[in-house]
Amino acid sequence: MQSFIYRTPTRLYFGKGQLGHLSEELAKYGKKVLLTYGGGSIKKIGLYDRVYELLDGFEIYELPGIQPNPKYDPSVLDGVKICKEKNIDVILAVGGGSVLDCSKAIAGGAKYDGDPWDLITYKAETKAALPIVDIITLAATGSEYDAGGVISRTETNDKTSYSSPYLYPAASFLDPTLTFTVSKKQTAAGCADAMNHIMEQYFCDDSTLLNDGFMEAGLRSLMVNGKKCLENPEDYTARAEMMLTCTYGCNGIYSLGNSESYWPLHGMEHALSAYYDITHGEGLAIITPRWMEYVLSDKTVDRFVKYGVNVFGIDSKLDKFEIAKKAIKETYDFFVSMGIPMTLREVGIDEKRLDEMAHHVAINEGLENAWVPLNEADIKKIFENSL
Amino acid sequence: MQSFIYRTPTRLYFGKGQLGHLSEELAKYGKKVLLTYGGGSIKKIGLYDRVYELLDGFEIYELPGIQPNPKYDPSVLDGVKICKEKNIDVILAVGGGSVLDCSKAIAGGAKYDGDPWDLITYKAETKAALPIVDIITLAATGSEYDAGGVISRTETNDKTSYSSPYLYPAASFLDPTLTFTVSKKQTAAGCADAMNHIMEQYFCDDSTLLNDGFMEAGLRSLMVNGKKCLENPEDYTARAEMMLTCTYGCNGIYSLGNSESYWPLHGMEHALSAYYDITHGEGLAIITPRWMEYVLSDKTVDRFVKYGVNVFGIDSKLDKFEIAKKAIKETYDFFVSMGIPMTLREVGIDEKRLDEMAHHVAINEGLENAWVPLNEADIKKIFENSL
Numbered sequence: 001m002q003s004f005i006y007r008t009p010t011r012l013y014f015g016k017g018q019l020g021h022l023s024e025e026l027a028k029y030g031k032k033v034l035l036t037y038g039g040g041s042i043k044k045i046g047l048y049d050r051v052y053e054l055l056d057g058f059e060i061y062e063l064p065g066i067q068p069n070p071k072y073d074p075s076v077l078d079g080v081k082i083c084k085e086k087n088i089d090v091i092l093a094v095g096g097g098s099v100l101d102c103s104k105a106i107a108g109g110a111k112y113d114g115d116p117w118d119l120i121t122y123k124a125e126t127k128a129a130l131p132i133v134d135i136i137t138l139a140a141t142g143s144e145y146d147a148g149g150v151i152s153r154t155e156t157n158d159k160t161s162y163s164s165p166y167l168y169p170a171a172s173f174l175d176p177t178l179t180f181t182v183s184k185k186q187t188a189a190g191c192a193d194a195m196n197h198i199m200e201q202y203f204c205d206d207s208t209l210l211n212d213g214f215m216e217a218g219l220r221s222l223m224v225n226g227k228k229c230l231e232n233p234e235d236y237t238a239r240a241e242m243m244l245t246c247t248y249g250c251n252g253i254y255s256l257g258n259s260e261s262y263w264p265l266h267g268m269e270h271a272l273s274a275y276y277d278i279t280h281g282e283g284l285a286i287i288t289p290r291w292m293e294y295v296l297s298d299k300t301v302d303r304f305v306k307y308g309v310n311v312f313g314i315d316s317k318l319d320k321f322e323i324a325k326k327a328i329k330e331t332y333d334f335f336v337s338m339g340i341p342m343t344l345r346e347v348g349i350d351e352k353r354l355d356e357m358a359h360h361v362a363i364n365e366g367l368e369n370a371w372v373p374l375n376e377a378d379i380k381k382i383f384e385n386s387l
Numbered sequence: 388m389q390s391f392i393y394r395t396p397t398r399l400y401f402g403k404g405q406l407g408h409l410s411e412e413l414a415k416y417g418k419k420v421l422l423t424y425g426g427g428s429i430k431k432i433g434l435y436d437r438v439y440e441l442l443d444g445f446e447i448y449e450l451p452g453i454q455p456n457p458k459y460d461p462s463v464l465d466g467v468k469i470c471k472e473k474n475i476d477v478i479l480a481v482g483g484g485s486v487l488d489c490s491k492a493i494a495g496g497a498k499y500d501g502d503p504w505d506l507i508t509y510k511a512e513t514k515a516a517l518p519i520v521d522i523i524t525l526a527a528t529g530s531e532y533d534a535g536g537v538i539s540r541t542e543t544n545d546k547t548s549y550s551s552p553y554l555y556p557a558a559s560f561l562d563p564t565l566t567f568t569v570s571k572k573q574t575a576a577g578c579a580d581a582m583n584h585i586m587e588q589y590f591c592d593d594s595t596l597l598n599d600g601f602m603e604a605g606l607r608s609l610m611v612n613g614k615k616c617l618e619n620p621e622d623y624t625a626r627a628e629m630m631l632t633c634t635y636g637c638n639g640i641y642s643l644g645n646s647e648s649y650w651p652l653h654g655m656e657h658a659l660s661a662y663y664d665i666t667h668g669e670g671l672a673i674i675t676p677r678w679m680e681y682v683l684s685d686k687t688v689d690r691f692v693k694y695g696v697n698v699f700g701i702d703s704k705l706d707k708f709e710i711a712k713k714a715i716k717e718t719y720d721f722f723v724s725m726g727i728p729m730t731l732r733e734v735g736i737d738e739k740r741l742d743e744m745a746h747h748v749a750i751n752e753g754l755e756n757a758w759v760p761l762n763e764a765d766i767k768k769i770f771e772n773s774l
Contacts, residue, residue, distance in 0.1 A: 001628060003403065003404065006399045007396070007398040010394065014391050015389065208628045210604050210608040212604065213601065213603060216600060217597050217600020217603075218597055240388040241595045241644075244597065245597050253640070256401070257627065
């Protein structure tokens, strides 16, 4: 078991009706609020108007139009500018993980004198950030309970993970009813994203009985509840359990004391969505079973056996490799059953830029340190197998 | 799924060597430290000297002699007095859960003008507390990661749970090597205590796939690692996993969104250890299988089936009541295998005060609201069955 230092100070307000606490929570930080959001779905579901009703008496500025795979330019830069010009006290991010990730970069940039890209790329240390409160409308990233985010820079095809202890949201509002209107496509992609967050931590050399059981339960919960959410989008219990399971995804609690795994699937997928702006969860789902097949070996098979037996209930008396292969097929079949396009071609990616992407991953993502080390040739092969 | 508001701000320093961060952590709060500890075992293992070495330059005052089932008088009162007279900045609790529980009551009392008992009994609201840092030397209570404690008042046989959001430790140091010298008796009792914390949350009407899996893994982890700790007290991995599994016990993370269970076993055991000052974990172990037998019914059997199949691997094809009864027997047998005395008589309790204790529990613990409601007659019967 590995040593660690762990702290997640975020306050979770979970359940329908919790938005009633929004103004009391924001008032802790001040009156000047930067409201950040995406393409307008929060207006369609009435949440935008509801936030304004709840924040009567606050001074609200807006940064709309934050895109999926949120962009440094213009979103982060525009947000930082508003914060500095208007002396914003607190950022209220309303939307999915992209809006919140972008808001974290803004929160750091607002308290920094130089180019915020310095912080995102760790050329400068983040020493302060504006407080962030969020209302999450999509169960997926877990950004609402962690200290990081992913920011894309279009001109360089960079998609960079940025984290700092200052970036934990002060409070996250999780109302499962706000996810009732999430499309089947986004529900499935969110489920795949959250499953991947767990798998990235599960497949490692050194885990514990406690963490394994917690993560296996997380995977089962996501699969059972993800299906239920597609069948009946207004199933409160299913939306709620999916939301909470996602929330734990990236803050470390699933794997405290485990050895580092270096998140190979995210490393590879970041290139796919940086170069092609595809839906992150779909990119992950596509490469996951191909990565599994590629890294399955005498050295790794026992971990896949545990995964197969405990997550899918495969008969533990079968041959080890048979269990492992069944588990990989079950993983693939589950994504298919969720309606996820399971080849890169289906999401618009062909062989043209595979070399370039594999090179980008190999030099930027440190996957030579991963659970199963991956070099540029390995990465390219996994991409090819995913076509 | 139930709504909830959740936040645990404590920083965990977990693993051997983490004590190197002690002075930097304490320095955040000031230079005047109240060092609280118990009967001197921290001197035997060299931890007392090590703390003084690490805190060179701090102004240290001491409150030694805190007993198991920590006492309001003299410990809490003496501690509050020192804090007020010496203007203490931070409390450093070194020991097991009792030392930390006592320190929490001191931390609240130090910031209150009246009788600290008002806070403990909620006659007055806790509105502030001194910061607390702890070094835990016993894997059991989870006090290092929650906002509560239990305080005993000898003259009235009261054993009262006291909690407030101000009582989360600022930081908890968990070094598994510090538990290497814990006796077999205390190791077993700590294991039983931690198992009970999970069971109190597991046996409820409304849980989730995620929480069930997490708690079942917690129980399996405690049983497997508890045994290993008895067999080889210096098994770092076993001590470490047991320590972390215990840490989650009482801060809610095992059961976020579950329905309230009202902790019937703790409610009943608090009377046993208030009247007879027995070891808390032993008291819990003794009454647990008797409570299980008593509440098993058509209404509750499915929950026991889940417990039996997922925690003990009992064949799910057997008759429901057969599975439930096997699970209860497995629970009993596990405690026996840990060397725990499994009757009240063995720990010095006979029938004399059962009426009195049952009455005390019935009027103080709210067990008419428990998962299976218990009245005074029920409580007495469970005590009798435990003789």
